[in-house]
Amino acid sequence: MVAPDERFTRAPKYYAVKQHLLELIDTLQPGSPVPTERLLTAQLATSRTTVRQALAELVGEGRLVRRQGSGTFVAEPKVSWPLQMTSFTEQAAATGHAATTELIEATREKAGDAVAERLGLHPGGLVHRIERLRLVDGTPMALETSHLSAARFPGLARLLKRGDSLYRVLRDEFGVEPVTAEETIETAVASPREAEYLQTDTGAPMLVLSRHSFTAAGEPVEWVQSWYRGDRYRFVTRLSV
Numbered sequence: 001m002v003a004p005d006e007r008f009t010r011a012p013k014y015y016a017v018k019q020h021l022l023e024l025i026d027t028l029q030p031g032s033p034v035p036t037e038r039l040l041t042a043q044l045a046t047s048r049t050t051v052r053q054a055l056a057e058l059v060g061e062g063r064l065v066r067r068q069g070s071g072t073f074v075a076e077p078k079v080s081w082p083l084q085m086t087s088f089t090e091q092a093a094a095t096g097h098a099a100t101t102e103l104i105e106a107t108r109e110k111a112g113d114a115v116a117e118r119l120g121l122h123p124g125g126l127v128h129r130i131e132r133l134r135l136v137d138g139t140p141m142a143l144e145t146s147h148l149s150a151a152r153f154p155g156l157a158r159l160l161k162r163g164d165s166l167y168r169v170l171r172d173e174f175g176v177e178p179v180t181a182e183e184t185i186e187t188a189v190a191s192p193r194e195a196e197y198l199q200t201d202t203g204a205p206m207l208v209l210s211r212h213s214f215t216a217a218g219e220p221v222e223w224v225q226s227w228y229r230g231d232r233y234r235f236v237t238r239l240s241v
Contacts, residue, residue: 013046013047013050014050014051014053014054014057015054016044016046017040017044017046017050017051017053017054018054018057018058020044021034021040021054021055021058021064022058022063025058025063025064025074028074029074030073030074030075030076030077031073031074031076032073032074033071033072033073033074034055034064034071034072034073034074036071036072037051037052037055055072059072059231060204060205060230060231061205061231062075062078062230062231062232063075065231075231078231078232078233078234079097079136079141079232079233079234080095080233080234080235080236081095081228081233081234081235081236082094082095082235082236082237083183083235083236083237084237085178085179085180085181085213086167087165087166087167087168088101088134088165089101089165090165090167092136097136097137098136098137098138099134099135099136100134100135100138101132101133101134101135101165102132102133102135103130103131103132103160103161104131104132104133104197105129105130105131106128106129106130106131106156106157106160106161107128107129107157108126108127108128108129108150108157109126109127109129110124110125110126110127111123111124111125111126111127111147115127115147115223118147118212118220118223119147119148119149119220119223120149120219120220121149125149125150125151126149126150126151127147127148127149127150128146128147128148128149128150128153128156128157129145129146129147130145130146130147130148130156130157130160130166131143131144131145131146132144132146133197134226139199140197140198140199141198141228141229141232141233142198142226142227142228143194143197143198143226143227144224144225144226144227145224145225145226146166146222146223146224147222147223147224148221148222148223152174152176153170153174153176156169159173166222170221176215176221177215177216178213178214178215178221178222179214179215179216180213180214180216181211181212181213181214182211182212183209183210183211183212184209184210185207185208185209185235186207186208186210187205187206187207187208187230188206188208188227189202189203189204189205189206190202190203190204190205190206190227190229194206194227198227198228198229200229200231204229204230204231205229205230205231206227206228206229206230207227207228207229207230207233207235208225208226208227208228209225209226209228209235210223210224210225210226211223211224211225211226
């Protein structure tokens with residue numbers, strides 16, 4: 001077993017700077033400025049490269065935020081978002097937030113093999129591809145792309161253009177209600193397109209949620225991928241035995 005002091009000796013140089021900044025952050029209010037790279041370099045007797053690496057990691061983790069031309073500041077606490085089998089609008093309301101949705105694109109296209117298999121279609125079968133921007137309290141939260149069978153849900157794109165919730169349309173117009181789902185969460189980095197919609201930097205850390213939903217009879221309903229800013233959100237779920 002490696003002794004604790006030996007482990008810290010082997011830690012990267014920026015680690016001590018990061019720990020110093022974490023202790024500082026805990027004493028400050030959100031929005032408070034942190035010392036500049038130059039000041040930290042002098043205070044901690046280290047290199048500017050080391051300080052920059054520690055700051056960059058804390059920005060990526062959502063503990064700090066950079067403002068162009070202003071400096072680096074303590075970030076607002078992350079928004080906790082419940083993982084539930086409800087619509088986005090209902091999830092927001094349950095946590096005291098107001099949700100809105102901007103429809104970016106709604107098209108019909110031939111399904112690739114993976115999407116066709118998930119939706120129980122023959123390869124090349126037609127699907128609705130619906131891309132939407134989800135906002136909470138007016139702030140972009142997620143970029144979401146859904147796939148659903150075009151044959152099973154005719155006219156879906158037209159109905160969604162009215163601004164309705166997808167789950168509400170499925171229930172009220174088609175008598176279909178997703179009740180179970182398989183959901184995975186992975187990490188990725190933002191492409192220029194995702195960064196633009198979610199108001200972050202290209203290469204910023206993202207959380208990617210993939211949900212495959214089913215009816216009570218086990219029929220596949222939707223395959224959706226949602227991209228969230230990893231520095232602003234965390235997901236919460238309740239487990240029981």
